[in-house]
Amino acid sequence: MSASYSASWRRGNPRLLLLLLCTIWSTTGLLVQAKVHYHKWDISYKFKSPDCFKKLAVTINGQTPGPTINAQQGDTIVVRVKNSLLTENVAIHWHGIRQIGTPWFDGTEGVTQCPIVAGDTFVYRFVVDRPGTYLYHAHYGMQRSAGLYGLIRVAVPDGVVEPFAYDYDRSIVLNDWWHNSTYEQATGLASIPFVWVGEPQSLLINGRGKFNCSLAGPTAVCNATNPECSPYVLTVVPGKTYRLRIASITSLSALNFEIEGHNMTVVEADGHYVKPFVIKNLNIYSGETYSVLFTADRDPSRNYWLAMNVISRKPGTPTGTAVLNYYPNHPRKSPPTSPPVGPPWDDAAYRFNQSHAIRSHPDYVHPPPLTSDRMIILLNTQNRVDGYTRWSLNNVSFNMPHTPYLIALKENLRHVFDQRPAPETYDYRNYDIHSVPENHNATTGTSIYRLDFNSTVDVILQNANMIEANKSETHPWHLHGHDFWVLGYGSGKFDPEVHPKEYNLVDPIMKNTVPLHYYGWTAIRFRADNPGAWAFHCHIESHFFMGMGIVFEEGVDRVGELPTSIMGCGDSKSLRGP
Template identity: 30%
Template structure:
C-alpha cells in the first residue's frame, strides 16, 4: 500500500500535483487575518485559511500529525472518508476521541478505500471548522482514469462563512442565552469575501483560465450554518461527481450544495460574450422567521488581463425551494458504481426537529416563547458525554451512553402539519445510540417535521456513504413511497439534504464496524442536539472487526 501526503496552497492545480512523502504536520495556531475592514485572530492550520489541501490516490494511506499550538481543545474529522474498521481516526469530539489539548499532538491514520473524487477535512470541535478546514482530492489509482475526458486543470472552490466577531464567543453566547446564534457577516470563496463586501476587492480570489479548455471544479461547502447556491456567470456546469462518487454527467446553470457536501463539476471555458465573469455564491434558506446571511460572495473567472466589469450570474432567490429541489432531483450515479440493497433487514424512521427546552426557573432565555432553542432526532436531544463513546464501547465502560435510541419516532403525528400541539416542542435529553449487527442491510428515512421551524436539514453519517433512494414532501408513506424509490442509479452521498417539510430515504449495508456519528451538518442544530450515534458491531470474519486502538489516544 502506498503512503501519500501533500501540503498545497489554493490556485489552479495540475492533476498530477502530489508528492511522495508519507507524513506531514498540521500545526493548529492562532493567526491574524484581515477581512471586512477589520483584523482578528483566527484558528488556522499551518497559518493558512482555508487550510492545506491533501492529495491522494484511491487506496492510499495518509498519515497526519496534528500539533495543537492553539488555546483551545480541538479534533479533526476527515469528512466522507469511510475509514474502514478504523473509527479511532474519525475525529468527532467525545464520540470517537477526546480532544487534542493545547500543547499536545495526535497522529491520524487516514485509510482511503472506496472514495474517488473530492471530500474534505475540518475541525469537529465546537465551531472551529469555521476556519479550520481544507480539501481532500482523491485521484484514480495508477493505470486508471476519470470516467470523463481528463480535464486541463483543476480548481478547488471552498465555500465558507466569516464572522467579524470571535466564532467561539458567538457559540458560547448562544448556548448561554438559549437563543439563536448571530448569522455570519459574509460568505467566502477560498477564504475571500469578494468584491461585493467592503475592503475585500483587492484580495478577491481569481481563477485565470485559458479559452476553450475544460477545468474540473472541486466544490466544497464548508459553511457552518448555510446551504448555498453556486454559479458562474455565462458558464453552465456539468456535474460529474458528488461526495467522492461519480455521477452521470448532469448539465446545470447552478448548484445547490448543503454544508458538508462536495461536487465535482466540469467547466468549459468557451464564453464569447466577455472575458471576465463572477463566480458567485449565496445562501439557500428554507425556514421562515429565521435570520439568514443573504449577502453574496464572489470570485473571478478571468480569461486574460481584461479590466472590464465582471458579469454576475443569476442565482436563485435565497428561499427558492423549487430550484433547490429541481437541482437535487437530477443527480444519478454511474451504473457501474451501484450496488443498492434491493431488500432491507432493518428500517429506521428518524424524525428531525427543531425544538425548545424549558428555561431555568426565574430566567428568561433567548429562544422562542422565552425558552431555549434545542433540536432532536426521534424526540431525543443528544447530550455529549465527557468520555468518548468509542472508548466506552471498546472498554465496556458503563454509564457513558445508553442503547435506547428508537427505530421510530416515539409518538406518531402529522409531522409536516400546521399548528402542531405544544407538547411536541420539548424533547427528552439523553445520550442514546443505536446498535446494529454487522452486515445489516439498513434503510433510514429521515422525516422532517414542522415542530418549531421547518427547514432543509443536511444529515451526515460518519463512516459510510449511502444510496439516496428517495425524497419527497409531506409525511413519508411506508406503503406508497417505496414504490417510487430509485434502486437502479441513485446518487451515492455522505450528506443528504432532507427537504423542508419532507423526507429523504437512504440505504446502505453496515459493513464498517465501529462507532459512527449521525448529525445535522448545520452546526447550530448539532450544538442543540440534532445528533445520535450508530454502533456497528464486529462481524465474525478476521477482517470484519474494528482495528485495535493506537496507544496514544488523547485522554479526556
C-alpha cells in the same frame, strides 16, 4: 493527474481499461504503488482578514483554509497535528473518508476520540480508499466555524481514467463567515433566552470574501485593500475544459453556485460519479462536494463572476464572488456585469428537483440491497428542553457524553451513556409536520442506535415545522464512516406503506451528505459494514451543537485494539497507556 495525461486516454473504453488495470493491480501490485503522504500541521490562532475584517481564526500552519491534501486512491495519509492553541483543544474530522479499519481516526470528538489537548501532538493515519473530493475540518464544539478546514483531493490510480475528460483540475471551497467568535456564537445558543448570532457577514470562496468595511465599528480593523481579501481568481484558457471541484464547509448556509454565463456539467458528488447533467446553477449544502465540468467557451475579451448566494434561508449576506479570468485578460479586471443574484432563495421545488437529478453514473452504479433489515425514521424538530432551544430527533436532543462512544463501547464502559436504545420512529400517523412542535416530552439524551453488523439500514429523515410557525429549514445530514444510497426525496410526510415503493433502486447516487428539504423527507440506505461508532448529524454547525445528531454502532466487537492516543478524557483517563 495532469490534464494532458488524462486527455491522452480520452478515447479509450474506460470501463474495460479500469477492469484491466484493477486486475493487474490486484494480482501483481506492480502498476500502482500506494504512497504515504506525511503532513505536519501546527494549529494556532492568527489574526486573519478573509473578508477584509480582521479577526482571530484557527489556522493550520498559519493558513485558513488549511493546505489541500493531495493523494491517489489507496495512499496513506499521515497528519501530525500539533495543537498550539493556548488553552483550547482540537479534533479534526476527515469528511468523506470512511476510515475502514481505522475508526479511531475519524476525528470526531466525543464519538471516536478525546480532544487533542492544548500543547499535545496527535497523529492521524488513514487510507484514502476511493478517488474523489473530500473535506477535512475541526469536529469539536463549534470550532469548525473558526477557520479550521480544507480539501482532500484523491486522484484515481495512475492509468485509471474517469468517465469524463477535462484539461485542468481546479478546486474551490465555499464557506460562510462571522465576525463574532465561535465562543460567542456557542454561548448564545446555549443561553436562556436563546441568542442567535445572526446571518453570516460574508461568504468566502477559497477563504476570500469582501465585507463592506464602512459597516465595521470604529474599533474594528477592516481594510478593503488587504491582499488577504482580494478576490480569488480562477484563470482559464479559452477553449479549454475545466474540472472544478466544489466543496461547501459552511456552518449555516445552503448555497447556490454559478459561473456567470457558463453551463456546468455535474460529474461527481461526494466521491461518486454522477450521471452527467447540465445546469447553470448548483445547489450545494454544507458538507457536500461536487465536481463539475465547464468549458471556457464564452466571449474571451472579458472576465466573469464566480458567484454564490444563500438559498433556503432568507439571505442576510451579500453574494460571495470570485473572478473567472479569461487568459490573457488582467486577472484584476472586474467583470462588466453585476454579480449574479441566484435563484429565489425560497424555491423549494427547484431544490427538490436538483436533488432528484443526482443519479449514479450508469457505468459506476453500486447496486443497493433491494431490501433493508431495519427502518429508522427520524423526525427533525426544533424544541425547547428545560428552557433551552434545541434540535431533536424523535423528541430526543443529542448530548455528547464526555467519554467518546467508541472507547466506551469497546471497553464496555456502560455507564458512560444511556444504554437504552434511541427511539426508532415517531408517531407518524398522528404527528402534524406543519404545526409548531408541541414538545411535551422532548428531552436530551445520549442513547445510540446499535446496528447488526452487515445489516442493511434505512434511515428516513423527516422534516417538520420549527418552533416558529410556518417555518421549516433545510438540513444537510452527514454520515461518518459510510457512503449511503440516496433512495428518494419527497415533500410532506413520509409514509412507510407507500413511499418505499417509489425508491430509486436502479441508479441511486451514493453520498455521505444529503439535504433534507423543507417539510420533506429524505430516504437513505447503507450497509452497517464498517466496525466502529459513527456520527450521523446535521452538518449545520449550530444545529449539531444544539442536539441534531445521532450515533450508530456496528461491529464494535470487531474493532481492533484502540490506540491509546485517542484516550485521556472522562472515563478513558485510566486507559491511556504509555
